[in-house]
Amino acid sequence: xxxxxxxxxxGIAFGKVLHLNFYHEKVDYRLIPTNQLxxxxxxxxxxxxxxxxxxxxxxxKLETDSTHASLIEADLLLLEDEDLILEIDATISKxxxxxxxxxxxIFGHQADELAxxxxxxxxxxxxxxxxxxxxxxxxxxxxxxxxxxxxxxDTIILAADLTPAEFAMLPLEHxxxxxxxxxxxxxxxxxxxxxxxxxxxLSCQYEPANIANGxxxxxxxxxxxxxxxxxxxxxxxxxxxxxxxxARKQQLLMLKDLPTQTRDGKAIGLLANVGSLNDISHLxxxxxxxxxxxxxxxxxxxxxxxxxxKAQYHFYCDALHLMAGKTFTIRTLDVGADKELPCLASMQxxxxxxxxxxxxxxxxxxxLFKTQIKAILRAANHGPIRLMFPxxxxxEELDALxxxxxxxxxxxxxxxxxxxxxSYGIVVETPSAVLNLQSMLxxxxxxxxxxxDLTQYTMAADRxxxxxxxxxxxxxxxxxTLVQHTIxxxxxxxxxxxxxxxxxxxxxxxxxxxxxxxxxxxxxxxALLEVKSALRNINYQTxxxxxxxxxxxxxxxxxxxxxxxxx
Amino acid sequence: xxEKVVTITAEHGIHTRxxxxxxxxxxxxxxxxxxxxxxxxxxxxxxxKLQTLGLYKGVSVKxxxxxxxxxxxxxxxxxLIITLS
Numbered sequence: 343x344x345x346x347x348x349x350x351x352x353g354i355a356f357g358k359v360l361h362l363n364f365y366h367e368k369v370d371y372r373l374i375p376t377n378q379l380x381x382x383x384x385x386x387x388x389x390x391x392x393x394x395x396x397x398x399x400x401x402x403k404l405e406t407d408s409t410h411a412s413l414i415e416a417d418l419l420l421l422e423d424e425d426l427i428l429e430i431d432a433t434i435s436k437x438x439x440x441x442x443x444x445x446x447x448i449f450g451h452q453a454d455e456l457a458x459x460x461x462x463x464x465x466x467x468x469x470x471x472x473x474x475x476x477x478x479x480x481x482x483x484x485x486x487x488x489x490x491x492x493x494x495x496d497t498i499i500l501a502a503d504l505t506p507a508e509f510a511m512l513p514l515e516h517x518x519x520x521x522x523x524x525x526x527x528x529x530x531x532x533x534x535x536x537x538x539x540x541x542x543x544l545s546c547q548y549e550p551a552n553i554a555n556g557x558x559x560x561x562x563x564x565x566x567x568x569x570x571x572x573x574x575x576x577x578x579x580x581x582x583x584x585x586x587x588x589a590r591k592q593q594l595l596m597l598k599d600l601p602t603q604t605r606d607g608k609a610i611g612l613l614a615n616v617g618s619l620n621d622i623s624h625l626x627x628x629x630x631x632x633x634x635x636x637x638x639x640x641x642x643x644x645x646x647x648x649x650x651x652k653a654q655y656h657f658y659c660d661a662l663h664l665m666a667g668k669t670f671t672i673r674t675l676d677v678g679a680d681k682e683l684p685c686l687a688s689m690q691x692x693x694x695x696x697x698x699x700x701x702x703x704x705x706x707x708x709x710l711f712k713t714q715i716k717a718i719l720r721a722a723n724h725g726p727i728r729l730m731f732p733x734x735x736x737x738e739e740l741d742a743l744x745x746x747x748x749x750x751x752x753x754x755x756x757x758x759x760x761x762x763x764x765s766y767g768i769v770v771e772t773p774s775a776v777l778n779l780q781s782m783l784x785x786x787x788x789x790x791x792x793x794x795d796l797t798q799y800t801m802a803a804d805r806x807x808x809x810x811x812x813x814x815x816x817x818x819x820x821x822x823t824l825v826q827h828t829i830x831x832x833x834x835x836x837x838x839x840x841x842x843x844x845x846x847x848x849x850x851x852x853x854x855x856x857x858x859x860x861x862x863x864x865x866x867x868x869a870l871l872e873v874k875s876a877l878r879n880i881n882y883q884t885x886x887x888x889x890x891x892x893x894x895x896x897x898x899x900x901x902x903x904x905x906x907x908x909x
Numbered sequence: 910x911x912e913k914v915v916t917i918t919a920e921h922g923i924h925t926r927x928x929x930x931x932x933x934x935x936x937x938x939x940x941x942x943x944x945x946x947x948x949x950x951x952x953x954x955x956x957x958k959l960q961t962l963g964l965y966k967g968v969s970v971k972x973x974x975x976x977x978x979x980x981x982x983x984x985x986x987x988x989l990i991i992t993l994s
Contacts, residue, residue, distance in 0.1 A: 416925040423932075425955035455961040467925070467960065723966075724921075760967045 344562075344569040347521065347546025350532035350623060354584040355519035355541045355561040356577075357496035359553055362504070369442045369479060374434075382434050386441035387427065389481040393474075394421045400510040413506040416467070417474050442479045449475030473505050493517075498559055500548065504531045514538055519561035521546050521568050532623060543568055594871035598629035602874050604856070608882035611862025612874055613669060615842055617641075619657075621867055622664045628871050632669025634790065634864020635842040636661070638714065639676050648710070654717035662725035669728065671790070671840075671864075673769060675714055676732040678703050695804055700733025700769075705742055715750045722762030730767040730790055735774040737781040744785065769842070771795035776824045783835040790864065791828055793843025797821050815898050816844065817851065817905060822858075822893060829859040840864055849876035850905055856882070857889030911983040912973040919993045923964035925956075927993040932956045934989050940976030942986060953986060 374382055397418050404411045420426060426448070433444040449471055456468035493516040502523045509531060517540055525531050525544035535542035541563035553559070553570055560569040560580050564587055569576060602612040613634030616622055618641065622633065641649070641657060649657065662670060678691075678699025691697035704711035718727060731743055744766075754761045766785065770776060771792035779789070798805045800820050803813035825841070832839045842864040845851050849872045852863055856877065865873050888908065895901045917923055923931065935942045935953035942953040946968060951958035953972070964970065970990065974982040 412926065419925060419929045419956050423955055423957045425952060426957040429957075452957060452961065459961070459963045758967060760965065 343571065344567040345546055345548045346567050347543035348620065349542075349563045349566045350525075350544050350620075351520075351535040351538075351540060351542040352563045352624075352627065353519075353539075353541035353561075354563060354580060354587060355496075355498060356580075356584075357498040357518035357559065357561075358494065359500055359555055359557045359559055360493070360497045361550060361553075361555055362499045362501045362508070363550075368483065369446055370440060371443055372440075373438045374440055376438065379435050379438065382439075382441045382444075383431050385482055386430060386434065386444070389441065389445075389478050390421050390427060392481050393478055394418060397421070397507050400507040404510055413470065414510070417470065417505075417507065420471070420474065440482075442482045445475055445478050445482075449478075470505075473503060477505065498561055500550065500553065502550075506531075506534065509534045514540065519543070519563070521548065521561060523547065536623065536626070594628075594875065597871055597874050597878065598627075600629075600874075600878065602631070602877055604853075604877055604880055604882040604885065606881045606883070608856070608885075610856050610860070610877060611669075611840070612870065612877075613671070613840070613862055613864040614867050614870055615847075615864050616867065619660055619664065622661055624867055625664075625668070628867060629874075630668075630867070630870055632671070633665065634669070634671050634840050634862060636670065636672045637676065638672060638674065648713075651713050651717045651720075654714060655720050658718055658721035658727075659724055662721055662727070665725060667725060670726065671728040671730060671767070672718060673730050673732055674701065674711065675704060676700050695798065701731045701739060701743060702733060704731075705739065708746055711743075712746055712750050712753075715747055716754060716759075716761075719747075719750060719754060719761035719764065720759055722764050723760045724762070726765075727762070728765040728767060728788060730769055730788075732769045732792070733771065733795075734768045734782070735772055736778060740768070740782055740785060767840075769795075770828050772799045773824060776828050779828060779831050780835070783832065783837050786837055788838040788840060789828070789832055790840040790842045791825055791860075793821060793825065793841065793845045796824060796843070800824060815902065816848070817901055818898050819893075819896055819901060822901070825855075826858050826889075826893060833859060838862070847873065849873050850908055852876055853880045853885045853908075854888045854892055854905070857885030857887070858893075910973065910975045911979045912971055913983050913987045914969055914971045915987045915990050916969050917964055917966055917993075918991060920966060922966050922968075923959075923990065923993060925960065928959045928964070929956055930993065931986060931989060932959060934986055935982070938974070938978050938982040938985075940974050940979045940982050942972065942974045942979075942982050944986075945971040945973060 397414050401411060401414050430444045430448050433439070433448060434441060453468040453471045456471060490511060490513055493513055495516055496518040497516050498519040498521060499512070499517060500521050503525065504520065504522060520531065520535050520540055520542040522531060522544045523546065532542065532544060541561050543561055543563060543566065546568055548568060558571055560572055562569060562580060564583060569580065572580065601609060603609045611631060613632045614625055614630040615635040616633055617637040676699070678694060678697055698706055718729060721727060734740060751761065765787040767788040767790055768775065768782060768786060769790050769792045770779065794805065797814060797818065801813055801818060803810045805814050829839050838861045839859070840862045841855055841860050846855060846863040847865040847869040852873045853876060855863065863873065892901060892904060895904060919927055932954060943950050944953045944959065944962060946962045946964060949962055951962060953959065972983050972987045972990070
């Protein structure tokens with residue numbers, strides 16, 4: 343039997359289950375006789391004092407100033423708030439309820455108020471406040487903390503949730519894995535588990551009653567499943583998967599913190615293409631220097647309603663938080679053609695690839711575009727953001743986009759919402775963008791070549807049409823020439839050139855692109871270390887001569903043959 | 910009663926930790942002290958309450974005090990709010 347979950351910290355772990363939760367959180371809503379109210383009041387103070395002592399104890403195990411410690415401090419500050427205790431106390435006597443009911447009520451109000459504020463940090467605090475309230479109630483119900491010092495080797499922790507304080511108290515050397523019912527990639531536990539290198543599966547809907555303490559389980563953090571009481575065949579399969587996974591990882595991981603440069607020291611930016619917060623949370627696993635392409639349409643694909651400015655703002659802030667100051671390149675909404683969204687009215691077009699897509703769609707629906715821009719501008723107040731526009735052909739399109747952006751800034755100023763400045767770029771993905779590049783460069787900080795669409799539009803071959811694979815080769819002389827032309831013009835104007843198409847993710851082609859002058863490659867996460875390995879094993883001189891040779895080839899088959907022949 | 914309007918300059922606003930400093934300062938005075946912001950008014954002596962105000966960078970807040978040492982309280986609390994970063 344197995345249950346799926348979100349992998350927030352990868353790896354495969356074998357171990358025995360330990361349920362680490364206080365299933366004592368039931369609240370008794372019966373009224374309390376007047377003569378017992380003072381007892382409830384005492385119990386309230388005792389619960390606060392116990393929880394405070396517990397938090398102080400876990401805090402003493404941590405380095406001060408870690409994010410981890412500051413989260414615990416925040417809880418401590420609340421527990422020390424005399425006004426809060428007075429308010430809960432007053433609720434006990436006013437409503438004649440137990441301490442638990444009063445805590446649930448007052449903390450619940452607080453969490454609602456925090457969640458209603460337009461701030462992602464405080465929205466997270468609302469979760470923390472609720473968690474603290476549950477722990478206080480568990481204490482009132484007599485919950486004792488499990489004595490973790492008795493833990494056996496290779497324990498897999500199963501819990502509904504886990505606070506930073508509880509995480510701090512775990513004897514990590516005995517913990518093989520962590521599985522939680524709740525949480526997502528930005529949750530504190532995810533970050534803590536990843537930092538500790540402990541495989542973790544979150545939002546895993548296992549049934550606690552069906553898994554007794556001590557049950558053998560395997561946390562498969564490659565495929566995202568918790569396997570309960572596996573049979574011999576399954577154990578063998580997972581063991582060999584674990585071995586392979588670790589061997590391959592070890593090999594490539596040695597490159598993780600090494601610079602991306604050729605053998606003779608030519609440095610290249612190596613960024614990642616991502617589409618979700620989950621992807622971002624895995625950037626550090628492969629040592630990505632940042633994000634070269636964040637596809638914002640993916641966050642809209644599983645939703646029936648378009649996220650409003652606030653929701654998008656929170657989303658970008660979460661992303662920035664995970665990015666911690668690294669390069670973060672957002673591509674504005676790129677809908678149309680092969681990317682249909684359930685939350686947008688579908689358009690009937692005879693030829694969608696040549697239709698209303700990318701910024702054409704944005705300019706036709708300015709309110710949609712401006713909602714996104716305002717959210718991004720506001721997020722830029724919290725960290726650096728590069729913004730790029732897809733499907734640009736002409737300088738006047740760029741003018742129109744900038745005009746909208748100015749209007750967004752004016753609106754934000756009027757609403758007294760803070761915002762930051764952005765760096766601007768375009769995705770060069772049509773032949774016309776290449777030919778018109780000179781006129782657009784003065785207002786740009788960078789460009790990114792999107793070779794997938796550039797190939798489709800240069801070859802006039804629909805990349806989704808299986809009958810046209812010959813007409814849509816991964817590399818063609820025409821596209822190579824356009825790419826070289828783009829790089830040359832951009833460099834003459836001192837503008838940085840990135841390349842975010844699939845070509846960059848091919849370890850055989852990446853060195854060739856470097857030889858052509860590309861400043862940074864943006865690749866798929868899974869390919870990043872392979873590309874780094876390829877670049878670190880080649881001399882820049884070789885890249886240059888590969889580029890020179892490839893650009894002379896006039897036939898697709900010659901080019902393919904040449905690339906395949908490079909080892 | 911004394912009051913003073915100040916603007917928050919702290920990059921990430923006045924959340925938990927800086928808010929705790931404000932609470933500490935407020936508690937050092939015997940008078941009642943409130944902070945008014947976005948149409949809400951709460952006691953400056955409660956972190957629990959202060960957190961819910963939405964004290965972001967660029968937001969203006971009014972510090973109000975009534976009673977013993979009210980003038981000095983307003984002065985010192987508002988000064989602290991400006992200098993927090």
